[in-house]
Amino acid sequence: xxxxIDQLKLSATGLSKQFNRRxxxxxxxxxxxxxxxxxxxxxxxxxxxxxxxxxxxxxxxxSGSVEFRVGGAAIDPEKVIEVLGYAAPYLMLYEEFTxxxxxxxFSEVRGLPFDTVRARDLxxxxxxxxxRRDVVHNYSSGMKQRLxxxxxxxxxxxxxxxxxxxxxxxxxxxxxxxxxxEEQRRHGCVLIATNDATDITRCDRLLDVxxxxxxxxxR
Amino acid sequence: MKTMRAVWAIFLKDVRSExxxxxxxxxxxxxxxxxxxxxxxxxxxxxxxxSAQAGxxxxxxxxxxxxxxxxxxxxxxxxxxxxxxxxxxGPLGVYFGKLLFNVxxxxxxxxxxxxxxxxxxxxxxxxxPGLFWLVIFLGSLGLAASxxxxxxxxxxxxxxxxxxxxxxxxxxxxLLMAGIDATKLAVEDNVWDAVWPDLQILGAYIxxxxxxxxxxxDYVWKD
Numbered sequence: 001x002x003x004x005i006d007q008l009k010l011s012a013t014g015l016s017k018q019f020n021r022r023x024x025x026x027x028x029x030x031x032x033x034x035x036x037x038x039x040x041x042x043x044x045x046x047x048x049x050x051x052x053x054x055x056x057x058x059x060x061x062x063s064g065s066v067e068f069r070v071g072g073a074a075i076d077p078e079k080v081i082e083v084l085g086y087a088a089p090y091l092m093l094y095e096e097f098t099x100x101x102x103x104x105x106f107s108e109v110r111g112l113p114f115d116t117v118r119a120r121d122l123x124x125x126x127x128x129x130x131x132r133r134d135v136v137h138n139y140s141s142g143m144k145q146r147l148x149x150x151x152x153x154x155x156x157x158x159x160x161x162x163x164x165x166x167x168x169x170x171x172x173x174x175x176x177x178x179x180x181x182e183e184q185r186r187h188g189c190v191l192i193a194t195n196d197a198t199d200i201t202r203c204d205r206l207l208d209v210x211x212x213x214x215x216x217x218x219r
Numbered sequence: 220m221k222t223m224r225a226v227w228a229i230f231l232k233d234v235r236s237e238x239x240x241x242x243x244x245x246x247x248x249x250x251x252x253x254x255x256x257x258x259x260x261x262x263x264x265x266x267x268x269x270s271a272q273a274g275x276x277x278x279x280x281x282x283x284x285x286x287x288x289x290x291x292x293x294x295x296x297x298x299x300x301x302x303x304x305x306x307x308x309g310p311l312g313v314y315f316g317k318l319l320f321n322v323x324x325x326x327x328x329x330x331x332x333x334x335x336x337x338x339x340x341x342x343x344x345x346x347x348p349g350l351f352w353l354v355i356f357l358g359s360l361g362l363a364a365s366x367x368x369x370x371x372x373x374x375x376x377x378x379x380x381x382x383x384x385x386x387x388x389x390x391x392x393x394l395l396m397a398g399i400d401a402t403k404l405a406v407e408d409n410v411w412d413a414v415w416p417d418l419q420i421l422g423a424y425i426x427x428x429x430x431x432x433x434x435x436x437d438y439v440w441k442d
Contacts, residue, residue, distance in 0.1 A: 058305040058441060078309060086306050092299035094232070096239045108228035109308045111221040151303070 007072040008034035008158050008188055010055070015064035017050055024050055025209050028064070032189050034158075037181055039203030039217060040193040046209045048193035049088065052161050055191070056086055070158055082110070085152035088163035089145065095137035099123060099147055102136060103154065110155050122150045126176050141168040149180060158188035165192060166199055178202060222315075225308045229316025233291065234323075242294050243324065247287035251332055254279050259339045272343050273402035276336055277395055280329055280362070282384075288325060288366040289383045291317045292374035301374070305440070314367070314436040318429070321363040321370075329359045346408030354405055354414070357421040358398040364425055365390050368432035371439045394424050 015028040024047035032038040040048050053059040055066055057080045068075040070083055093102050103119040120130035126146040136144060145168045152160060165177045181202055184190050192199055200206065203217040237243060258275060267275075295301045304313055333355060337343055345351045366387060373382040401417035 053302075056306065058302065060441065081306055081309070084306070090299070091303050091306070093303065094236065094300060095298070096236055101235070105228060105232045106307055109225050109232075109304075109312065111224045151307075 007069060009067075009069045010159060010189065010191075011067045011069075012055065013065050013067075015051070015054060015061045015066070017047060017054060017059075017061050026212065028207070028209065028212050030207055030214050032191060034189055035185050036205065037185055037190045037192065037203045039200055039206040040191060040209060041195055041200065041206055042209035043195070048209055049090070049163050051209060052086070052088070052163050052191065052193050056080065056084055056161060068159065082155070083157050084159045084161065085155065085157035086161045086163075087145075087148040087152035087165060088161075089148075089167045090163075091148050091151070093136050093144060093147055093151065096135055098133055098135055099128060099139075099150075100130075102147065103150060106151055106154055112155060122154065123147075126150055126180075127172055142170055142173055145169055146173055146176065149177065153180065153184075156187075160184045160188060160190045161193075162190060163193045164196070165194070166196055174198075222309065222311050225312025226315040226319060229304075229308065229313060230319045230323075233316070233320040236294075237320075237324075243287040243290040246290075247283055247324075247328055248331070250286045251279065251283050251328070251335065254282065255332075255335050255339050262340075267342060269403045269406045270399075272340065273399050273406060276333070276343075276402060277358075277399045279332055279336070280358070281391065281395060283328055283332060284325055284362045284366055285384045285387060287328070288321050288363065289370040289373065289379065291321055291367065292370040293379055296374040310437045310440040311433070313440060314371070314432065317371070318363060318367045318432075321367045322360060325363045325366075326356065326359045329355050329362075343406070345406055347405045350409075350411060350414055351402065351405035353418070354398060354401040354421070357418065357425065358394065358402075360425050361394040361398070361421055361428065362391070364428040364432065365394065368428070368435065368439070371436065390428075393420065397421050397424070 010032040012031070013029050016026045017024045028051065030038075040051060042048050050059065054061045057066070057077055068080055068083060075083055094105065097105065100116070100119055103122065104114045107114040107119075123130040126149045128143060128146050128150075136147065139147070149165075152162070162177070162181070166174045169177065181190050181192070192203060194200060200217060205214055206217045207214050258279070295304060337345075369383060369386050369390065373379050373386060376382050397417045397420035401414050401421065404414045404417070
């Protein structure tokens with residue numbers, strides 16, 4: 001993790017999104033700083049995942065803006081993906097490749113050198129066997145979810161976005177997610193979109209997407 | 220430099236993926252073999268003009284490209300990996316990585332088509348091989364350049380199979396006309412001077428399509 005991440009901040013201002021004429025959310029404004037775990041809650045279809053996609057820059061809001069700051073400097077919107085890790089059930093991996101081949105591709109496409117030792121360490125970190133040679137297609141949904149966590153933390157991003165991070169995971173997997181969140185808290189910040197009561201206890205503050213209200217989480 | 224690495228990584232990923240899944244290659248080869256067999260049986264004994272020979276060759280190359288080249292983006296969409304790619308690479312890396320893969324695929328495909336065409340059509344004789352292969356090379360680049368951006372546009376549509384050739388045909392028309400004419404002239408043993416205007420059109424077409432795609436791809440790629 002780079003040491004320059006002293007002043008780390010994500011600011012969302014007046015974000016609104018509608019699909020066709022259906023309003024998803026309206027005028028969301030919040031900031032997330034270093035060391036913070038920020039929960040995004042709301043009932044099904046309220047736009048939690050849509051909000052994360054907008055923050056990640058892959059979906060355009062109808063109005064509002066998003067700014068990432070690292071080391072006090074604003075990040076160019078084109079380069080946001082370099083400071084951002086993302087894991088979600090709907091994020092798909094290349095199922096015709098092995099876990100190591102997926103990690104190799106994601107490293108190379110990000111311009112990082114592929115290091116087998118580090119890749120195996122990351123697989124161990126999320127509880128996946130690092131010597132497994134079968135393709136991801138043969139993995140269980142829980143194993144795929146663990147590999148998605150590797151995808152998210154591979155480039156050591158200061159901002160970690162987790163959408164329903166404990167979906168499909170057994171108790172060991174859930175503990176892995178929570179330890180990653182605590183580790184990330186020391187280096188950067190985490191945004192979690194969830195309705196899971198246990199996940200919510202990990203958060204410092206909560207945004208209700210439906211009302212737009214930000215409140216302190218009861219921990 | 221980072222973009223170049225991303226381009227190469229996406230190209231290699233697509234090659235490895237294609238080797239494992241045979242997503243496009245099987246469909247393309249089946250199409251080529253079937254089409255050439257139908258042409259061979261239907262034209263048995265007929266004497267064809269160089270124009271007709273060149274036209275039929277380009278019909279096979281055009282529809283072979285239509286049946287396989289859209290897969291570059293459609294396969295990402297069908298596997299749900301478009302979002303994953305959006306999160307780990309900028310639009311330029313994706314566009315040029317896919318373009319490079321399509322260029323290599325269509326060049327190899329067109330070499331196979333021409334070789335099979337030569338084997339099955341006795342009367343098809345190339346009098347200017349250097350010129351002929353240059354036309355095929357430029358035509359392949361043009362086909363890959365235009366089908367890559369069209370594939371990116373139609374990947375999220377519900378009726379991809381219909382939209383792809385419908386959108387491609389008007390965009391590819393200048394390329395097809397220049398390619399057919401240049402191929403006919405190369406087959407007929409013409410000198411380079413006669414083919415030069417067609418080569419200029421092919422070259423200009425590639426530059427215009429790649430430049431326009433480069434400028435448009437950011438809008439196409441993002442939701």
